[in-house]
Amino acid sequence: MTRVSEPTPRRTQAERRAATRARVVEAAFACLLEGGYAATTVGAVQQRAGVARGTLLHHFPTRAELLAAVVDEVAARRLQVLADPAAPEPGQEWDAVVDLVWRDLQDPAFLAALELWVAARTDPALRAALAPVQARLFSAVHRAVAGVVGDHPRGATLAQFTIDLLTGTAMAGLLSEPGSPGDHAEVVRARWKESLRVLAGVSAEA
Amino acid sequence: MTRVSEPTPRRTQAERRAATRARVVEAAFACLLEGGYAATTVGAVQQRAGVARGTLLHHFPTRAELLAAVVDEVAARRLQVLADPAAPEPGQEWDAVVDLVWRDLQDPAFLAALELWVAARTDPALRAALAPVQARLFSAVHRAVAGVVGDHPRGATLAQFTIDLLTGTAMAGLLSEPGSPGDHAEVVRARWKESLRVLAGVSAEA
DNA sequence: CAACTTTCCGTCCGATCGGACTGTTTGTGG
DNA sequence: CCACAAACAGTCCGATCGGACGGAAAGTTG
Numbered sequence: 363m364t365r366v367s368e369p370t371p372r373r374t375q376a377e378r379r380a381a382t383r384a385r386v387v388e389a390a391f392a393c394l395l396e397g398g399y400a401a402t403t404v405g406a407v408q409q410r411a412g413v414a415r416g417t418l419l420h421h422f423p424t425r426a427e428l429l430a431a432v433v434d435e436v437a438a439r440r441l442q443v444l445a446d447p448a449a450p451e452p453g454q455e456w457d458a459v460v461d462l463v464w465r466d467l468q469d470p471a472f473l474a475a476l477e478l479w480v481a482a483r484t485d486p487a488l489r490a491a492l493a494p495v496q497a498r499l500f501s502a503v504h505r506a507v508a509g510v511v512g513d514h515p516r517g518a519t520l521a522q523f524t525i526d527l528l529t530g531t532a533m534a535g536l537l538s539e540p541g542s543p544g545d546h547a548e549v550v551r552a553r554w555k556e557s558l559r560v561l562a563g564v565s566a567e568a
Numbered sequence: 569m570t571r572v573s574e575p576t577p578r579r580t581q582a583e584r585r586a587a588t589r590a591r592v593v594e595a596a597f598a599c600l601l602e603g604g605y606a607a608t609t610v611g612a613v614q615q616r617a618g619v620a621r622g623t624l625l626h627h628f629p630t631r632a633e634l635l636a637a638v639v640d641e642v643a644a645r646r647l648q649v650l651a652d653p654a655a656p657e658p659g660q661e662w663d664a665v666v667d668l669v670w671r672d673l674q675d676p677a678f679l680a681a682l683e684l685w686v687a688a689r690t691d692p693a694l695r696a697a698l699a700p701v702q703a704r705l706f707s708a709v710h711r712a713v714a715g716v717v718g719d720h721p722r723g724a725t726l727a728q729f730t731i732d733l734l735t736g737t738a739m740a741g742l743l744s745e746p747g748s749p750g751d752h753a754e755v756v757r758a759r760w761k762e763s764l765r766v767l768a769g770v771s772a773e774a
Numbered sequence: 775c776a777a778c779t780t781t782c783c784g785t786c787c788g789a790t791c792g793g794a795c796t797g798t799t800t801g802t803g804g
Numbered sequence: 805c806c807a808c809a810a811a812c813a814g815t816c817c818g819a820t821c822g823g824a825c826g827g828a829a830a831g832t833t834g
Contacts, residue, residue: 378781378830398690400606404822414783416825421781425822473689480686483679483742484604493743519759526756529739530732536689537699550732553725557767584800584811610792620813622795627811631792 383421383431386411390432394474399481404428430491433478437495439471444499444506455511456520456558460551462506463524467532476533511562520561527554589627589637592617596638600680605687610634636697639684643701645677650705650712661717662726662764666757668712669730673738682739717768726767733760 389411393402404425408418422428443466448458466472479496482489507521514520528551535547595617599608610631614624628634649672654664672678685702688695713727720726734757741753 382781396690398687400687401690403820405820415823416784417782419823420783423823476686479739479742480682481604481606484602484607489743496743522756523733523760523763526736526740527729527733528736530735533685533735533739534732536685537695537702550728554729557729560767561763588811609790611790621793622814623812625793626813629793 379421382411382413382417386413386418386421386428387431387435390428391435391474394432394477395470399477402429402432402477426487426491429478429488432474433488433491433495436471436474436478437499440466440469440475440499441502443469443471444502448510450510456524456562457555458510459507459521459524460528460555460558462510463503463528464532464551466503467528472532514562516562520558523561524554524558585627588619588623592619592624592627592634593637593641596634597641597680600638600683601676605683608635608638608683632693632697635684635694638680639694639697639701642677642680642684643705646672646675646681646705647708649675649677650708654716656716662730662768663761664716665713665727665730666734666761666764668716669709669734670738670757672709673734678738720768722768726764729767730760730764 386407390402390407393406393410397406404418405415407428408415411418418428422431444462446465448462450458478488478492482492503525504518504521507524508517511517531547531550538546592613596608596613599612599616603612610624611621613634614621617624624634628637650668652671654668656664684694684698688698709731710724710727713730714723717723737753737756744752
């Protein structure tokens with residue numbers, strides 16, 4: 363072993379397996395991003411991953427299992443984004459919360475999650491695979507928020523407001539993303555930060 | 569050729585055409601609701617509408633045109649929901665706004681719009697058909713809000729908050745809709761009404 | 775090193791997709 | 805009343821879908 367020019371002339375089975383699976387899942391993720399759920403076919407993924415048809419079907423016997431793996435991948439990426447510690451400057455904790463949630467929603471993984479999400483509405487199998495993951499993500503966001511602002515009497519509510527509101531904002535920006543003139547989302551985000559300060563303050567003195 | 573048991577033994581061509589088109593569009597709408605975008609195939613719509621293959625293709629030469637018609641249908645339904653006058657009780661105008669927007673989001677037409685929306689992200693043609701409609705809907709909501717609350721210095725901002733927030737809330741309830749235990753959405757809605765009252769009041773005195 | 779397992783590969787299959795096509799029925803204008 | 809156009813119907817086609825299958829290659833173990 364330890365060749366210099368060869369990437370890995372001899373790999374153990376586990377390594378090969380993991381590498382191939384990762385390539386396939388990443389290819390599926392990319393297909394989901396640029397083509398949507400329907401375009402994420404076995405053939406397209408297989409071609410993009412650069413593996414043979416049988417190889418893909420060997421690792422993921424059915425398309426549903428492939429998509430389930432993509433669900434995990436997407437969740438992992440979003441969790442990674444949320445795990446990144448934000449800068450908690452005193453007096454601007456809620457601004458940091460807005461930025462944190464917004465960063466998650468701007469990540470490509472959110473678009474992929476959105477595709478899976480909508481598709482899961484009418485696909486029981488995908489729904490079953492997606493529901494627990496969504497719950498994990500949900501609690502992860504709330505935990506991240508709690509990490510930024512301390513104990514706040516209305517912390518959970520305001521966090522929920524922020525999540526839902528920014529999600530809606532991100533949705534509205536879906537179609538107008540490329541070539542945004544006034545950047546609607548930025549305005550909403552800035553004003554929500556102000557309002558959030560009001561709401562957090564009012565609740566503190568009430 | 570005047571049968572008695574026939575509902576309308578002789579109709580003008582325009583009537584027949586309109587009736588058939590309406591049947592087809594409604595069938596496509598139903599397919600979109602219960603099967604999603606990908607399942608809304610020409611065959612499925614044709615079968616559901618009870619027309620022959622050639623008939624559908626005669627009215628809508630391509631699937632894209634069919635979906636464009638569905639876009640208009642969905643927009644019309646949502647506009648109809650928004651046109652319904654809400655009860656503007658003094659001091660609770662913003663509550664009425666929340667209820668109005670929420671009613672729109674609870675309508676099946678929103679689910680259909682969501683399918684089209686997400687699909688449009690990766691489909692330029694659909695996107696082109698959907699963008700102007702979305703703009704119409706957007707302004708319609710703001711107009712409806714303006715009709716409920718009068719001139720409010722931050723009316724547009726608060727309306728936007730409400731739209732985005734409730735949209736996000738509706739999205740979160742997508743997967744857990746059937747068999748809702750605590751009904752997350754209801755809680756959020758109630759608390760947002762309170763917060764909205766605070767935000768509207770604060771801005772009025774500031 | 776030989777037997778074995780696992781990963782990888784390419785081809786084939788039935789089903790179904792969107793769309794093209796020709797023929798038939800129905801309403802309309804000269 | 806009759807020729808014409810439009811609405812309606814059914815069949816066929818190439819492409820592609822998800823999945824099945826048997827064989828070749830790489831890695832593991834006696």
